[in-house]
Amino acid sequence: MVCLISLIKRLNVFYMLYFLFTTGKCNLNCVYCGGSFKENVVPWKVKYDLEKLKSFLDEDDEAAIAFYGGEPLLNTDFIRKVIDEGIGGRYIIQTNGLLVNKLEPRYWMKMDTVLLSIDGRRKVTNLYRGNGVYERVITSARYLRKLGFKGDLIARMTVSERTNIFKDVTHLISTKLFDHVHWQLDLVWSDRWRNLEKWAEENYKPGLRRLLRFWINEIEKGRLHGIVPFTGILKNALFNEKSPAPPCEAGTNAFAILPNGKIIACPIAIDVEWGFLGTIESCSPRKLKGKVEIGRPCVSCEIFRFCGGRCLYSYMEREWSLEAFEKACDLTKFLVEILLNAEPEIWGLLGKGKVKLNELRYPKTNNSTEIVP
Ligand code: SF4
Ligand code: SF4
Structure with missing residues (x-):
């Protein structure tokens, strides 16, 4: 009987992803986002009772939990409690990597995926994130490897005007510390671009071509x-x-839980009306599923099957940032085009046994990488 109940439960699970804010505070002040959130918007301490989170997630007890902030490691007590209580079924953390020593090795071993923020080469990372940050993140990555961390260690880059996508990605690969490299374009938050078009045409697009050639x-x-x-x-x-x-x-199978128990559609939609979906007391995972959707113009776009509308936040806020939205579309279309052009060559490599098809199925589940930069 117990087995039957657990089977029924298992058939009904959603395997959703929850960005669990441990704090709105950050110990860095990166150029992209300006550091800590205002405490009245994203509290710096968790305000709800853990039992509330437990009963909220009871319906989805195999859920992936991505510890998030601010800097999540500023509240290691909360991380320990969540893991010790067995809340959720899979753990991910997105951290700036400065405080990895604050969490004991046994908790690191429970992480399925660790994303360390690093923008590539030393000079690029330190320019945007602060002096000495590159060195500390590399030290942390080495520390996790030395501990025997066997999960997925991902270098998470923010890409800006000083980025050279080929040099920065291949630099991170050359460290041999990371299993994967992912990047996100600094377009949502930023009006810092001096000349995005010039950078895109002369730097990013040729860099992507070169990176793809290198990869193949x-x-x-x-x-x-x-x-x-x-x-x-x-x-x-x-x-x-x-x-x-x-x-x-975001908004369909991934949600964020703020330190005050509010549920939002995407972890950066902290203060927009459309982003607020309820609270852990008033909502259930079942009610959240598929809550916010991407519509026009994306659903009729020729690359929708590959792009999926790229980013819910940009999509919803595109009215005030149509220019940034369209520029991002241009870059996405370029990336999709070069990848599709390379598809026959990839099939050729698969045919020659240089790579297995299954190895190219990544990520297998949502690990909080946004896929489309
Ligand atoms: S390229 Fe732009 S319009 Fe097309 S699906 Fe992506 S975000 Fe939407
Ligand atoms: S890609 Fe956009 S919608 Fe998705 S989590 Fe990031 S900011 Fe939110």
């Missing part, structure tokens, strides 16, 4: 490097699938 040449030599936007987009073509919309699944 390396596969030919039997080395598959984990470049999330490449595999994440390509898998829709290789497996004849359709990207979730949006690919990060």
Whole structure:
């Protein structure tokens, strides 16, 4: 009987992803986001009782929990409690990597995925994140490897005007510390671009072509490097699938829980009306599923199957930032185009046994990488 109940429960689980804010406070003040959230918007301490979170997630007890902030490691007590209580079924953390020593090794071993924020080469990372940050993140990555961390260690880059996508991604690969590299364009938050078009045409697009060529040449030599936007987009073509919309699944299968128990559709939609979906007391995972959706113009876009509308936040806020939205579309279309052009060559490599099809199915489940930069 117990087995039957657990089977029924298992058939009904959603495997959703929850960004669990441990605090709104941050110990850095990166150029992109300006550090801590205002305490009245994203409290710096968790205000709800853990039992409330437990009963909220009871319906979805295999859920993935992504510890998030601010800097999540500023509240390690909360992380310990969530893991010790066995809340959720899979753990992910997105951290700036400065405080990894604050959490004991046994908790790191329970993490399925660790995303360390690093923008590539030393000079780029330190310019945007602060002096010495690069060195500390690399030290943390080495520390996690030394501990024997066997999960997925992802370098999470923010890409801005000083980024050279080829040099920065290949630099991170050359450290041999990370299983995967992912990047996100600094377009949502930023009006810092001096000349985005020039950078896109003269730097980013040629850099993407070069990076893709490098990636394919390396596969030919039997080395598959984990470049999330490449595999994440390509898998829709290789497996004849359709990207979730949006690919990060914000508002459909991924939600964020603020330290005051409010549930929002995407972790940066902290103060917008459309983002607020309820609270852990008033809501249930079942009611949340598919709550916010991507519509026009994306659903009629020629690359919707691969792009999925890219980012729910940009999509919802595109009225005030139409220019940024359209620029992002141009970059996404370029990336999708070069990947699709490379598809026959990838099939050729698959045919020659240089790589296995299953190895190109990444990510297998939502690990909080947004796929489309
Ligand atoms: S490229 Fe732009 S319009 Fe097309 S699906 Fe992506 S976000 Fe939407
Ligand atoms: S990609 Fe956009 S919608 Fe998705 S989590 Fe990031 S900011 Fe939110």
